Amino acid sequence: MPEIKMHLLVCCGTGCISSQSDRIVESLKTALKNRNLQDEVKVVLSGCFGFCEKGPIVKVAPDNTFYVQVRPEDAQEIVDEHVLKGRKVHRLLYVDPKTEEHIADSKHMGFYKKQMRIALRNCGFIDPENINEYIAQGGYQALGKALSEMTPKDVVEEMKKSGLRGRGGGGFPTGLKWDFAAKQRGGTKYVICNADEGDPGAFMDRSILEGDPHSVVEAMAICGYAIGAQKGMVYIRAEYPLAVKRLRKAIDDARATGLLGEDILGTGFSFDIELRYGAGAFVCGEETALIRSLEGERGEPTSKPPFPAEKGFWGKPSNVNNVETFANVPVILTKGADWFASIGTEKSKGTKVFALAGKVNNVGLVEVPMGTTLREVIFDIGGGIRDGKKFKAVQTGGPSGGCLTSKHLDTPIDFDNLIAAGSMMGSGGMIVLDEDNCMVSVAKFYLEFTVDESCGKCTPCRVGNKRLHEILEKITQGHGTEEDLTLLRSLAQTIKDTSLCGLGQTAPNPVLSTLDNFWDEYEAHVREKRCPSGKCKALLSFVIDPEKCKGCTLCTRVCPVGAITGKVREPHLIDQETCIKCGACASTCKFDAIVKK
Numbered sequence: 083m084p085e086i087k088m089h090l091l092v093c094c095g096t097g098c099i100s101s102q103s104d105r106i107v108e109s110l111k112t113a114l115k116n117r118n119l120q121d122e123v124k125v126v127l128s129g130c131f132g133f134c135e136k137g138p139i140v141k142v143a144p145d146n147t148f149y150v151q152v153r154p155e156d157a158q159e160i161v162d163e164h165v166l167k168g169r170k171v172h173r174l175l176y177v178d179p180k181t182e183e184h185i186a187d188s189k190h191m192g193f194y195k196k197q198m199r200i201a202l203r204n205c206g207f208i209d210p211e212n213i214n215e216y217i218a219q220g221g222y223q224a225l226g227k228a229l230s231e232m233t234p235k236d237v238v239e240e241m242k243k244s245g246l247r248g249r250g251g252g253g254f255p256t257g258l259k260w261d262f263a264a265k266q267r268g269g270t271k272y273v274i275c276n277a278d279e280g281d282p283g284a285f286m287d288r289s290i291l292e293g294d295p296h297s298v299v300e301a302m303a304i305c306g307y308a309i310g311a312q313k314g315m316v317y318i319r320a321e322y323p324l325a326v327k328r329l330r331k332a333i334d335d336a337r338a339t340g341l342l343g344e345d346i347l348g349t350g351f352s353f354d355i356e357l358r359y360g361a362g363a364f365v366c367g368e369e370t371a372l373i374r375s376l377e378g379e380r381g382e383p384t385s386k387p388p389f390p391a392e393k394g395f396w397g398k399p400s401n402v403n404n405v406e407t408f409a410n411v412p413v414i415l416t417k418g419a420d421w422f423a424s425i426g427t428e429k430s431k432g433t434k435v436f437a438l439a440g441k442v443n444n445v446g447l448v449e450v451p452m453g454t455t456l457r458e459v460i461f462d463i464g465g466g467i468r469d470g471k472k473f474k475a476v477q478t479g480g481p482s483g484g485c486l487t488s489k490h491l492d493t494p495i496d497f498d499n500l501i502a503a504g505s506m507m508g509s510g511g512m513i514v515l516d517e518d519n520c521m522v523s524v525a526k527f528y529l530e531f532t533v534d535e536s537c538g539k540c541t542p543c544r545v546g547n548k549r550l551h552e553i554l555e556k557i558t559q560g561h562g563t564e565e566d567l568t569l570l571r572s573l574a575q576t577i578k579d580t581s582l583c584g585l586g587q588t589a590p591n592p593v594l595s596t597l598d599n600f601w602d603e604y605e606a607h608v609r610e611k612r613c614p615s616g617k618c619k620a621l622l623s624f625v626i627d628p629e630k631c632k633g634c635t636l637c638t639r640v641c642p643v644g645a646i647t648g649k650v651r652e653p654h655l656i657d658q659e660t661c662i663k664c665g666a667c668a669s670t671c672k673f674d675a676i677v678k679k
């Protein structure tokens with residue numbers, strides 16, 4: 083049999099598949115066959131590389147060449163030039179936005195240089211649908227080690243020593259949580275994986291499940307052994323069909339290989355996993371609501387205590403962990419807690435995956451050691467602000483988080499530093515905003531989401547957040563008063579203090595953080611009836627400068643509502659009552675005579 087000399091890794095994560103990467107797989111196979119190379123070069127369907135914006139991605143191993151925005155029609159050229167002649171296809175290489183240099187090796191790309199992949203270690207590296215590839219990368223060694231060399235208590239102690247904290251938002255120490263569940267008496271216990279991933283823009287859990295589902299399957303089995311559970315459940319949103327398909331296959335393959343089910347690896351330990359589907363309600367990601375939903379009830383949170391570790395699914399002790407948290411577990415057991423604890427900051431160990439989005443040059447999934455600064459993530463990995471604009475803020479933590487400013491850019495990212503700065507880690511959403519973003523509108527946007535997603539069980543969240551939203555709407559419409567600003571703060575604080583679950587307790591964070599960090603913008607809206615970034619339409623006006631207007635009449639012809647009047651070759655005038663602020667006149671005027679105020 084000929085030896086495989088080269089691998090062509092084609093990203094088949096949701097992002098790249100939506101740009102036909104599955105067709106690239108087929109085209110590459112055909113192109114290889116055309117040159118009789120099908121036995122020497124293997125095409126591998128892989129998980130997400132994180133740089134989805136530049137997808138579809140094809141990576142060549144072993145030389146690490148990273149091709150971006152590949153189309154099925156490029157397949158023959160890649161085979162003929164790169165595989166046959168060893169010449170890289172220049173036009174498909176990544177171009178650095180700052181230097182405009184073509185970069186071939188992903189190791190030298192700004193996007194990857196400061197990243198460290200632990201949770202995403204196998205994503206983009208192995209075929210997620212092939213258990214043997216996971217095993218070849220050391221997969222299931224941790225489970226084997228736990229079952230044959232460690233007691234359940236040893237496993238819990240190792241997790242505690244590693245300092246791993248939950249990646250689902252709360253940052254609770256994982257080892258401690260396992261310890262609570264392990265210490266509960268009684269027969270049946272459950273391991274629950276929270277794959278609900280409701281934060282808008284976050285997709286790290288989906289990418290892990292699509293790119294490396296066995297890491298979660300293995301971790302759940304390890305957790306089952308540590309806490310004394312035989313049954314695992316993954317609560318996954320049904321809108322993730324590819325993740326569902328790959329996870330289901332991973333569970334079936336693990337069972338067929340004797341790594342799940344009865345008497346795993348002949349050790350007498352039995353554990354199996356079942357999938358349950360969520361319908362996409364944000365609140366169902368909250369662990370008590372998730373458990374109610376698993377039980378077939380309405381997904382509403384309940385007060386804690388009792389915590390799920392004491393009384394969870396069907397009243398039995400249940401350990402709930404997030405997908406990314408679980409993905410860290412196997413590697414902690416194989417490489418050791420000390421290794422993991424050596425990465426990160428004093429109280430936040432390991433790495434964190436962020437979904438970097440918004441006004442940055444490089445958008446995608448990035449995994450960095452805890453302690454990396456916001457500046458490094460936004461300017462080194464993210465490549466800085468798009469179109470040469472000025473950085474204004476970064477929103478971390480999704481709808482529960484807050485907006486930080488340039489004074490926070492050198493803050494090392496960890497659970498505690500982000501909270502101290504007035505935001506939070508959340509599940510890892512990171513949205514960069516520039517000078518054109520209105521911070522009052524940003525707060526309103528997030529609140530709109532939480533108002534929609536509130537389950538309505540408790541009054542502060544159901545009614546209070548709606549009132550908060552109404553006040554913000556009033557301010558952006560130009561009717562805000564000084565009293566509204568005082569009311570915003572006190573109402574936000576009351577909602578935080580009195581809501582039942584994390585959704586209500588954190589929903590006012592975007593309002594409070596923008597009030598703290600962008601007070602001048604609120605003042606401009608309220609006192610001067612002005613939106614400094616020109617985003618709030620109601621506060622905008624388009625005015626014609628009579629000095630510059632030549633009376634060419636072009637603007638009168640583009641105005642959809644006939645708001646502009648004037649005689650030929652005489653300065654024109656905009657009727658502010660009729661104007662709908664569409665901006666068509668300003669972008670049409672050849673003499674820059676129409677200004678936005």
Ligand SMILES: Cc1cc2nc3c(=O)[nH]c(=O)nc-3n(C[C@H](O)[C@H](O)[C@H](O)COP(=O)(O)O)c2cc1C
Pocket residue numbers: 247248249250251252253254256276277278279280281364365366367368369370402403404405407408509583584585
């Ligand atoms: C409104 C709300 C939504 C949440 N959504 C998620 C989610 O989608 N995924 C998740 O893992 N945790 C979510 N959480 C956190 C969970 O309640 C829970 O803390 C987490 O699953 C525990 O796992 P961890 O310790 O590994 O982070 C949410 C919390 C709240 C309050």
Ligand code: SF4
Pocket residue numbers: 365382383535536537538539540541543544581582583584585586587
């Ligand atoms: S805080 Fe909001 S989401 Fe949570 S229980 Fe109350 S109404 Fe429901």
Ligand code: SF4
Pocket residue numbers: 624640641642643644645646656660661662663664665666667668
């Ligand atoms: S902004 Fe639009 S509606 Fe207003 S004057 Fe210009 S073209 Fe007409």
Ligand code: FES
Pocket residue numbers: 093094095096097098099129130131132133134135137138139
């Ligand atoms: S889906 Fe292909 S790089 Fe993310």
